[in-house]
Amino acid sequence: MQDPTIDILKRNNLSVTEGRRNILQLFLNHNASALRHSDIESSLHGLDRVTIYRTLQAFTEKGIIHSIPGSDGAARYALCKGGCEQGHHHDDHVHFVCVRCGSTQCLDDVHVPYVRMPEGFEATKVEMVVSGICSKCRK
Amino acid sequence: MQDPTIDILKRNNLSVTEGRRNILQLFLNHNASALRHSDIESSLHGLDRVTIYRTLQAFTEKGIIHSIPGSDGAARYALCKGGCEQGHHHDDHVHFVCVRCGSTQCLDDVHVPYVRMPEGFEATKVEMVVSGICSKCRK
DNA sequence: CCTACATTTGCATCACTGTTGCAAAACAGT
């Protein structure tokens, strides 16, 4: 109740630790754009690299955050807005990567359109990433 | 004329070297699914890692191959089927990643649908990657 | 075919991402 981070961690059956609360708080403060592991590492010095990796894994498994594939070989993470539960994500929105400022954001209102698969293919997940100039960089 | 690899390299103003011909031949033989750097490295032992990276870069710039974002942090590459030229790619097809066999393939007949961007966003590139079970693995 | 110039290769090295095993520290429930 008092602190939203404690609440979220408990609801997801995760032990409430300093590191997890700090990482979660960072996502709550920063929900305009997705965070890379390195962003978290530089914001929260003193927290071990490995702990951050493991925390991101745990949060992803619980459905607190979702990962966004980055073409530069570094995963990005953003808070799930709702509908995601233990084991199953329902983030069917489009992601946007700005080539100018480098930020990745969730376009929560733009949902991934349906595409018909060829005979014999069975789709279980669809990722759509749009690159271009974001609204902030276009001024 | 005689060897398609020589032909393709010359058409793109690339020096014809042993390594480039071998890599290109690998793509020609293997056009059902995309290749990772490591696939090429293990198929063509004796060729330096760095040479492979630089060749993949050169081929991508020339529009011979295109890269496919992989969520596992390893880029995949596949031959461009047409419409791609020096500097500009026109691969608007969907990519499929099989979670069973791990292969990545181009669904050349399935093209990426249009999505309307929110106010202020300017899209220049759209990537769509579908995961699931491919037709071969479903038998 | 040989020479001279430009390009490419291989090697060493580096930076970054992500994983694993293990002992010490922190947490949860009684």
Place this chain on the structure above:
DNA sequence: ACTGTTTTGCAACAGTGATGCAAATGTAGG
């Protein structure tokens, strides 16, 4: 507060990708 479980930090490792430089290779002209 005590005990058992979970998490953390550390060390080490594997993989991807980039860069600088000297040696090797390719290209074009005669």
